[in-house]
Amino acid sequence: MISQKEYALRREKLLKKLSCNSVGVVFSGEHKIRSNDTEYPFRQNSNFYYLCGFKEDKSALMFVKNKKISKTILFVAKKDKKLELWNGKRVGVKKAKKRFLVDEVFCIDDLQKHLKNCLDLADKLYFDFNLDYSKVKILKRYAKNLSTHKNIAPIIQKMRLIKSSSEIELIKKAIDITKEAHHSVMNMDKSGKNEYELVSEFEYIFKKNGAYSDAYTSIVACGNAANTLHYIQNDQPLKDGELILIDAGCEYDYYASDITRTISVSGRLNEPQKELYELVLNTQLEVIKMIKPHAMRSDLQRRAVELLTTGMVKLGILKGSVKKLIKKEKYKKYYPHGIGHWMGLDVHDECPYKHKKGKEIKLQEGMVLTIEPGIYIDKNDKKVPKKYRGIGIRIEDDILITKDSYENLSKDIIK
Numbered sequence: 001m002i003s004q005k006e007y008a009l010r011r012e013k014l015l016k017k018l019s020c021n022s023v024g025v026v027f028s029g030e031h032k033i034r035s036n037d038t039e040y041p042f043r044q045n046s047n048f049y050y051l052c053g054f055k056e057d058k059s060a061l062m063f064v065k066n067k068k069i070s071k072t073i074l075f076v077a078k079k080d081k082k083l084e085l086w087n088g089k090r091v092g093v094k095k096a097k098k099r100f101l102v103d104e105v106f107c108i109d110d111l112q113k114h115l116k117n118c119l120d121l122a123d124k125l126y127f128d129f130n131l132d133y134s135k136v137k138i139l140k141r142y143a144k145n146l147s148t149h150k151n152i153a154p155i156i157q158k159m160r161l162i163k164s165s166s167e168i169e170l171i172k173k174a175i176d177i178t179k180e181a182h183h184s185v186m187n188m189d190k191s192g193k194n195e196y197e198l199v200s201e202f203e204y205i206f207k208k209n210g211a212y213s214d215a216y217t218s219i220v221a222c223g224n225a226a227n228t229l230h231y232i233q234n235d236q237p238l239k240d241g242e243l244i245l246i247d248a249g250c251e252y253d254y255y256a257s258d259i260t261r262t263i264s265v266s267g268r269l270n271e272p273q274k275e276l277y278e279l280v281l282n283t284q285l286e287v288i289k290m291i292k293p294h295a296m297r298s299d300l301q302r303r304a305v306e307l308l309t310t311g312m313v314k315l316g317i318l319k320g321s322v323k324k325l326i327k328k329e330k331y332k333k334y335y336p337h338g339i340g341h342w343m344g345l346d347v348h349d350e351c352p353y354k355h356k357k358g359k360e361i362k363l364q365e366g367m368v369l370t371i372e373p374g375i376y377i378d379k380n381d382k383k384v385p386k387k388y389r390g391i392g393i394r395i396e397d398d399i400l401i402t403k404d405s406y407e408n409l410s411k412d413i414i415k
C-alpha cells in the first residue's frame with residue numbers, strides 16, 4: 001500500500017517543479033462505454049492516481065502556486081443517494097477531507113468557479129496535452145488571457161521513473177501472482193486444449209489472488225500465431241509439437257507485471273525449437289547481466305541485436321557478415337522490437353526515455369524495466385531453413401535497478 005504521506009510528498013515535489021504564478025490541473029479518468037448501458041470496468045488515470053491514490057471518476061486535482069501559497073485542491077463528486085444506489089458509494093467532500101492530505105477539498109461541480117478565481121491571479125496553466133477535448137475546452141475558456149500553456153504530464157511521468165520501496169512491493173506482489181499463474185499453466189496437461197483455456201487459467205488465478213485485472217490483454221499464441229506480436233485472438237486449438245508463447249501478467253493494486261514465457265504443448269522441445277530457444281534465452285541472460293546504474297537501454301538493445309544476429313547467422317537464418325546485417329538492420333525481420341520498456345502503474349510505463357534535450361536517460365536505482373528479446377519466424381518465410389519456420393519465441397522478465405546492480409524480480413518464474 002502507498003501511504004497518504006507518500007502521495008502528499010509526491011504532490012509537494014510536483015509543486016516544486018511548477019513555475020511561480022501558475023495553476024496545474026490533473027483530471028481523473030472517465031468511465032468508458034462498452035455497449036449500450038454497460039461500461040468497461042473503471043480504471044483510474046495513472047498520473048492522477050500517482051498523485052493522490054483516489055480511485056473515483058469525476059474528480060480532479062488542482063495545484064496553485066504563487067509567491068504566497070503553494071497548495072493542492074482535490075475535487076470529488078458529491079454524495080448523491082440516488083446515484084449511489086445504482087453505482088456504489090462515493091467518498092464525498094467531507095470524508096475526502098479527512099482521508100486525503102490535500103489542502104482543500106471541494107465538489108467537482110465547483111471546479112470551474114475555482115479555476116476562474118485561481119487563474120485570475122496566474123500567468124501559466126499546466127494540464128495534460130492528451131486530455132479529452134471537452135475538458136481542454138473548459139480549461140481554455142478560463143485561461144484565455146494566459147500567455148503560457150504547459151504540459152503537466154511529462155513532469156509527473158518523469159517522477160514516476162523512480163519507484164519507491166512501497167511501489168516495488170506492489171510490483172513484487174503482482175509478479176508473485178503472475179508466477180503462480182504461469183507455473184499453473186506450465187504444469188497443466190495442455191494437449192487437446194484451446195488457447196482460451198490457458199487464458200482463463202491466468203484470469204482465474206489473477207482474480208483469485210485479488211489482482212483487479214490483467215495488466216494488458218494476455219497473449220497465448222500457439223505455433224505460428226506467436227509471430228503476430230500482439231496476437232490477442234487466443235482462440236485456436238493447441239497442437240502437439242508446437243510452442244506456445246504466453247505473454248501475461250496481472251495488475252495488483254494498480255501496479256503491473258509483464259512476463260513472457262515460451263513453453264511447448266507437449267512439454268518437450270524438438271531440436272530446432274531448442275536451438276532458437278537457447279539463443280533467445282542466452283541473449284536475455286547476457287543482456288540482464290549488463291544492467292546497473294548508468295547503463296543505457298540503447299546499449300542493452302545493441303548487445304541483444306549482436307547476440308541474436310550472430311546466433312541467426314550460425315543457424316543459417318540470416319546469411320552474410322554479422323556487421324553488415326546489423327548495419328542494414330536485416331535482423332529486424334526476425335527481431336523487430338526493442339529490448340524492453342519501463343514498467344509500473346502502466347505496463348508500458350509512460351515515462352520518458354530521453355531528457356528534454358534528446359540525451360538518453362541512463363538507468364538509475366529504483367527504475368523497473370522489462371528485458372524481452374525474441375525471435376519470430378513466419379511459417380511462409382522461404383528464406384529460412386524449413387525446420388525453423390513457424391516458430392516464435394520471446395522470454396521476458398521484470399528487472400529492478402538497484403544501488404550498484406540489478407534484481408531480476410521474476411527470476412523465480414521457470415524458464
Ligand SMILES: [Mn+2]
Nearest residue numbers: 258370372396
Ligand atoms: Mn513487455
